[in-house]
Amino acid sequence: MGSEKKVILTGMQPTGLLHLGNFLGAAYNWQKVLDGYTCYFFIPNQHAITIPQVPANLRNGTLNCVAQYIACGLDPERCTIFVQSHIVGHTELAWVLGCLTPLGQLYRMHQFKDKSAKNENIYSGLLYYPVLMAADILLYNADFVPTGEDQRQHVELARDLAEKFNGTYSETFTLPTPLIEGAGARIMSLKSPEHKMSKSDSDSNGTIYITDEPKMIRKKIATAITDSGDSIRIDPERPGIANLLNIYCAATGITLADGEEKFRTYTTYAHFKKEVAEAIIALLEPVQEKYRAIKDDKAYLQSVIQRGAETVQPIAHATIAKVYRKVGFLNQ
Numbered sequence: 001m002g003s004e005k006k007v008i009l010t011g012m013q014p015t016g017l018l019h020l021g022n023f024l025g026a027a028y029n030w031q032k033v034l035d036g037y038t039c040y041f042f043i044p045n046q047h048a049i050t051i052p053q054v055p056a057n058l059r060n061g062t063l064n065c066v067a068q069y070i071a072c073g074l075d076p077e078r079c080t081i082f083v084q085s086h087i088v089g090h091t092e093l094a095w096v097l098g099c100l101t102p103l104g105q106l107y108r109m110h111q112f113k114d115k116s117a118k119n120e121n122i123y124s125g126l127l128y129y130p131v132l133m134a135a136d137i138l139l140y141n142a143d144f145v146p147t148g149e150d151q152r153q154h155v156e157l158a159r160d161l162a163e164k165f166n167g168t169y170s171e172t173f174t175l176p177t178p179l180i181e182g183a184g185a186r187i188m189s190l191k192s193p194e195h196k197m198s199k200s201d202s203d204s205n206g207t208i209y210i211t212d213e214p215k216m217i218r219k220k221i222a223t224a225i226t227d228s229g230d231s232i233r234i235d236p237e238r239p240g241i242a243n244l245l246n247i248y249c250a251a252t253g254i255t256l257a258d259g260e261e262k263f264r265t266y267t268t269y270a271h272f273k274k275e276v277a278e279a280i281i282a283l284l285e286p287v288q289e290k291y292r293a294i295k296d297d298k299a300y301l302q303s304v305i306q307r308g309a310e311t312v313q314p315i316a317h318a319t320i321a322k323v324y325r326k327v328g329f330l331n332q
């Protein structure tokens with residue numbers, strides 16, 4: 001008997017420690033949906049190699065990513081955690097979907113444009129990346145895909161491809177909807193607030209990692225770029241302050257309007273920044289405690305992804321069998 005619950009699927013690349021953008025834009029919201037949906041959280045290690053990786057780091061990073069997921073509140077008893085490369089259906093479906101994807105649509109993807117501008121050697125995998133992402137989503141017929149704002153265009157492509165496949169062959173895929181949460185959806189660098197916070201920021205003080213010690217968090221927030229004004233409100237002309245206010249609101253779960261009201265009477269940024277730092281520290285404390293407790297327990301982490309692969313493999317098989325039949329591939 002099929003589950004009545006809607007399906008959620010999402011993932012983060014295993015390319016190092018998660019930062020506050022990954023946390024507030026994504027992982028922090030994921031644990032809120034565990035009980036209402038059938039949840040699949042996976043580790044897109046095949047996406048990671050679109051940029052050169054050191055193999056040993058990628059291997060360790062994958063297991064470490066499992067530890068970070070669990071530390072962020074993903075209870076493996078209430079959701080499925082698995083690794084992309086363990087399920088061959090992702091690349092099988094990506095090939096079929098790629099044959100329905102106009103090349104021009106891939107060249108227009110923002111992330112491809114950004115990454116290809118920053119890297120000297122561009123490989124076709126980087127261009128094909130959104131097709132693989134569409135396959136990740138459609139393979140499990142996900143209804144919702146929770147991500148930060150930067151992934152919206154990719155989820156929209158997945159939806160377009162689902163529609164195209166259904167229209168070309170017959171009703172097959174669920175059309176996925178992006179789930180993008182308010183204040184945390186686009187956390188910016190503390191040092192250059194016109195760019196999103198990222199693992200590759202050239203100034204490490206621009207990024208807060210989920211394992212940063214309280215002292216480090218206080219320092220990074222105290223030295224965050226602001227401006228010469230003194231009012232604390234959302235103003236596109238003052239991206240540094242807007243970013244800190246966003247972070248505060250996302251970390252404490254209040255609306256931006258309530259945040260502006262709370263700090264309306266503050267006359268210096270220093271006092272405001274202290275409150276932002278303390279809110280982040282309080283939010284990350286339980287995450288750090290859990291992370292320390294499990295990060296070296298490799299046997300446990302392996303058992304989680306082994307169980308995850310066993311859960312999703314039959315679903316992936318069934319989708320691929322259906323897709324292959326519809327496109328006209330002969331049975332073995």
Ligand code: TYM
Nearest residue numbers: 010011012013021022025026044147148185186187196197
């Ligand atoms: P990745 O690994 O770059 O980022 C993981 C999640 O963190 C969010 N995020 C942010 N949110 C707010 N502010 C920021 N500064 C910030 N930086 C990152 C991202 O939006 C994302 O939700 N392509 C995806 C991984 C992926 C995937 C998928 C996701 C592969 N297949 C299928 C969902 C469904 C990526 O590279 O995310």
